[in-house]
Amino acid sequence: MDLDLPLIWAGLIAFAVLAYVVLDGFDLGVGILFAAERGDAARDVMVNTVAPVWDGNETWLVLGGGGLFATFPLAYSVVLPALYPVIIAMLLALVFRGVAFEFRFRAESRAGREAWDLAILAGSTLAAFCQGLALGGMVQGIKVADRQYAGGWWDWLTGFSLLCGCAVVIGYALIVVVSLWTPMLNPAFAARWFGWPGILLASPVPLLLVVLARLFWRGLARRRDRAPFLCALGWFVLGYAGLGISLYPLIVPPSITIRQAAAPDESLLFLLVGAVVLLPVVLAYTGYAYWVFRGKVRAGEHYH
């Protein structure tokens, strides 16, 4: 068979991560926005907006991790030790954030409830910050020797990764800034953006960004609900595509390519069969679950 399995899988993993960021992005955003909303009733509504779907959204992160383990084990086994403290902090933050959705309704004292509300706020913020740090730490490059991480404990901590962390917290849409900085990190990245014929492929990305930004502000100004949300999503997807353009064909910059990190074809093909059959089914019933809980959440509507 002549399928380019590593490339297909790189695409699928990228899709899983994108699905995670788009879907859990708004869960985390809701958590971060707890900072701006102090009223109990309003917070109930905010939580109930995401309560039926948050763990489905988080499953995309499990698919990203599990999928990387399965299809690019070398990347998985190098990137995670390199970003060790960042990933641990992100996981613990997600632990707090996840259980707090349940626990805030179970707490009997006011102080208990406020503590779990704080866990949602802090957990969401820290998780988003760490995801940004991880992105930055990975994009700027990881030292590898003999199929193992060869750098130090704090290698990931740079101005660039901190900017990525802040960018993700402030708004996933701001990831665009990151996308613009990336070409400057590595001459090879820059060559792709500004050289010929790369510029042909790459130039629509910034142009579309400008268009979407304009639609976003117009939607906000006219107090439409849908347009700004969709524009923010589109903005993010484009930023993500920009990163992909910079990095391809590397999976762990600056040294490991998709092909070098890939598992044997036997593994890639076995899981691909499952993914091709099951992902559409998953998307269909995920869509159904969203449809059941469609529309705006009304106050006082939940199972607790």
Place this chain on the structure above:
Amino acid sequence: MSAFDALLLARLQFAFTIAFHIVLPAFSIGLASYLMVLQLLWLCTGRQVYIDLFRYWLKPFATVFAMGVVSGLVMSYEFGLNWGRFSDKTGPVIGPLMGYEVLTAFFLESGFLGVMLFGMGRVGRGLHFAATCLVAVGTLTSAFWILAANSWMQTPQGTSLTPDGRFVPADWAAIIFNPSFFYRLPHMVLASYLSVACLVGAVGAWHLRRAPADGHARTMFSMAMWMTALVAPLQIAVGDLHGLNSLRYQPAKIAAAEGHYQTRAGAPLVLFGVPDDARERTDYAVEIPRLGSLVLTHAWNGTVPGLRQWPPADRPPALPVFVAFRIMVGLGLLMAALGLAGLVMRRGGRLYRSRALRNAAILMAPAGFVALLAGWVVTEVGRQPWTVYGLLRTADSVSPVGAPGVGASLAAFVLVYALVFGTGLSFVFRLLRRPVQPAAASPQE
């Protein structure tokens, strides 16, 4: 030396996080099936008590499920964090099995959990029941894949090795349906059912103490006693077969569990004792002559392996395996006794009135979960010093992360888990302390 410290800390961290985690899916597997049965009984009989019990157990289910999701997320990244070299070498084999777990089980569970928890007023009865069934099927499917992965690590086959020690899959059916899979999977599923049966029985018994005529508590208690009586003996039989399978494929594990250092025919069964690896003997042993051979080989004079058969570097530590094995078997026998006592009382018409049975059931609330954890200690510590049995050593599996980092993250895990899961457990207890409310009295949607 410092590499060894990091290895030990990484092992402690994995043991700690997996031990916390494993209890939660076990709870979800058992309870999801119980909820499915309750809802089915309600749809078939129309009796209010079943849907009341469904709603009652739905809340602890949701709380435990959330804890299972977040602690499972940690597991899916921990392989790479602490076990980078293991991930690089076994990822092509274990990774796709976990990938299938995500695709066939996790999405199914999380996709329909929302409908199951929040959808009662939004979708029809049939659809809501379908959501409950899909969540229950999802928990079992998840067990299928994760136990396939674990069993492959215990009894690997169907792969070849590259010169630098990486596994390449050759035959997926052989990998998944490896020699220990068909023993380990039923043993784990039955353990989950038995754990939840003990818990449900204890909750029913606890409410019966205060209100002996409470119909909800009676139904709960009666169902749980039936389940314990049926599943506990079955589990002992499956466990025995599982032990014989381990004797064939992982004899050193059995030697450690039995506390035998000397390979011999007509070996005794060591009831209690203290295995001492340094001096290669089991001290203070209380033994029954020849019974060890009879149990393991089904012959009085059968030969039973001792740990001296292997070089010291290839032996598991005997003491934890030996102790955990006795906890598991002891609790298994106690659960079978509880089930039998339930049957006897039921025949005598004293099922709801016997104070002794009630108190015994309450005491046994955590028995299934403790036995399950002890069983995993036997199987995982007994596999040492290997991660992939006979092929990849634990010491060659660890990431190049320094001991201070692993130690600090271990401390963070202990603190966070104690706080988060301690709180979650207290919420579950509080929910279960309340008696079951009939639907009319509770402001449900």
